[in-house]
Amino acid sequence: xxxxxxxxxxxxxxxxxxxxxxxxxxxxxxxxxxxxxxxxxxxxxxxxxxxxxxxxxxxxxxxxxxxxxxxxxxxxxxxxxxxxxxxx
Numbered sequence: 001x002x003x004x005x006x007x008x009x010x011x012x013x014x015x016x017x018x019x020x021x022x023x024x025x026x027x028x029x030x031x032x033x034x035x036x037x038x039x040x041x042x043x044x045x046x047x048x049x050x051x052x053x054x055x056x057x058x059x060x061x062x063x064x065x066x067x068x069x070x071x072x073x074x075x076x077x078x079x080x081x082x083x084x085x086x087x088x
Contacts, residue, residue, distance in 0.1 A: 005058045009067050010037030017071035027082070035078055036071040043070020 014036010018029075027035075047053045047066035057063060 006040065007037060009058060009063070010040035010071070012036075013040045013043075013064070013067035013071040014075075016068050017075050020068075020072060021075055021079075027078070032075065035074050039071030039074035040067035041070070042074060043067045046070065 011033045014033045015029075017036055017039065018032045043066035044063070047062070047070075051062075051066075053062050053066065
């Protein structure tokens with residue numbers, strides 16, 4: 001998968017992850033979309049390690065599920081870090 005298609009995948013996965021997660025996350029849409037790109041990279045990396053999945057196809061269901069799952073994980077971690085900082 002090329003750089004721009006991977007970037008697009010991460011942006012869409014970040015938006016979907018924000019819609020899936022309940023409540024209000026810290027940061028705006030821009031931060032969420034950037035975290036979605038990071039999450040897509042994390043999901044792709046973990047998917048390659050754990051499931052030995054080939055993530056070369058943009059239209060593959062496994063690619064999308066791993067990208068969205070990675071985005072959810074990154075958004076949850078980011079939310080925990082920012083909520084802890086706001087309480088201190």
